[in-house]
Amino acid sequence: MGLKKKVEPVANISEDFEEKREHPRTTEQLVSDLNSDDCDVRRWAVRDLSGQKDAHDVFLSRLPHEDDPTVIEALFSALEHDISESHASQVLTMLKSEHVQLRNGAIELMQQNPDIFAANVNMLMHDDDPDTRIFCVDIIGAVAHIEAVNWLHQFALNDDNENVVGTALDKLAEIADVSTLEILQTVESRFPNHSYIQFVISLIRNQVRGGDE
Amino acid sequence: MKTVMIVDDASTVRMFHKMLVSTPDRIIEEAENGVEALEKAIGTQVDLFLVDVNMPKMDGYRLCKEIRRNDALRAVPIIMISTESANQDAERAYQCGANYYMTKPVDADMLKSVVSAVIGESANE
Numbered sequence: 403m404g405l406k407k408k409v410e411p412v413a414n415i416s417e418d419f420e421e422k423r424e425h426p427r428t429t430e431q432l433v434s435d436l437n438s439d440d441c442d443v444r445r446w447a448v449r450d451l452s453g454q455k456d457a458h459d460v461f462l463s464r465l466p467h468e469d470d471p472t473v474i475e476a477l478f479s480a481l482e483h484d485i486s487e488s489h490a491s492q493v494l495t496m497l498k499s500e501h502v503q504l505r506n507g508a509i510e511l512m513q514q515n516p517d518i519f520a521a522n523v524n525m526l527m528h529d530d531d532p533d534t535r536i537f538c539v540d541i542i543g544a545v546a547h548i549e550a551v552n553w554l555h556q557f558a559l560n561d562d563n564e565n566v567v568g569t570a571l572d573k574l575a576e577i578a579d580v581s582t583l584e585i586l587q588t589v590e591s592r593f594p595n596h597s598y599i600q601f602v603i604s605l606i607r608n609q610v611r612g613g614d615e
Numbered sequence: 616m617k618t619v620m621i622v623d624d625a626s627t628v629r630m631f632h633k634m635l636v637s638t639p640d641r642i643i644e645e646a647e648n649g650v651e652a653l654e655k656a657i658g659t660q661v662d663l664f665l666v667d668v669n670m671p672k673m674d675g676y677r678l679c680k681e682i683r684r685n686d687a688l689r690a691v692p693i694i695m696i697s698t699e700s701a702n703q704d705a706e707r708a709y710q711c712g713a714n715y716y717m718t719k720p721v722d723a724d725m726l727k728s729v730v731s732a733v734i735g736e737s738a739n740e
Contacts, residue, residue: 565720
């Protein structure tokens, strides 16, 4: 037992667990391992469950209760692919989490799944919580979607919260096109005394016009 | 010369804050998140951190804690700037080690005054 060489260079795995892992475990055992007190066992369970039917449901149920950063990272990595519309609401709930890693993980997951995000953007746009709307804008800023500029225009034109509008303009400063010039005057008149909004509008105008020359 | 490090993931916010707090006798450093801020700050003389709360990789709260844990940086004042105006958010910022907490949109004159006061306090130490 003591002479056994590790197959993979994973630190801090207990010998008992390593030995146990050499034998096939059932899905039920792996799901049970997700609730182990040992974070190494939980991380291996995530890895071994990945790709199995219904694994995403199990991972999404586990995420709000997980406190180890490396396991959270493994869970989000496992969720990157094949996420479906039915999982979206659970991911979007995490945008309201006080746990920064969960929140940022949910943002990144949505950025990697633009079509699923697109199906929910209208709901997020009208969320009561301005922080959630700001996170929605953060996702839009990095998502590769043909509607991204249009969504940001809607935030800038219609949202009543100056920080949401300010964040939408932050993102427009990066991806604005000539159509943005048409909305800027309206946005400008909505917040005439807001120095930051006026600053970014001026910046966007210069950038778009400069890009045209 | 005093060095102010502005930490925010939005380049436009960094530009705006830089415009507000720049003076001929200040050096302005910028970082996109807490990780980059720590990397830049270690080995540099920083006199003030101006820190956003919500950032990827390492948010403002954790950056505050890391600064307070670091022997070389623990005495550097931190102003946190957040979109979150709830009392518990300010309380959390102070618990993490922030000296001042301001909510967005920042009042330009207020920010200039606070930065001047903090830089002045550092100069008298």
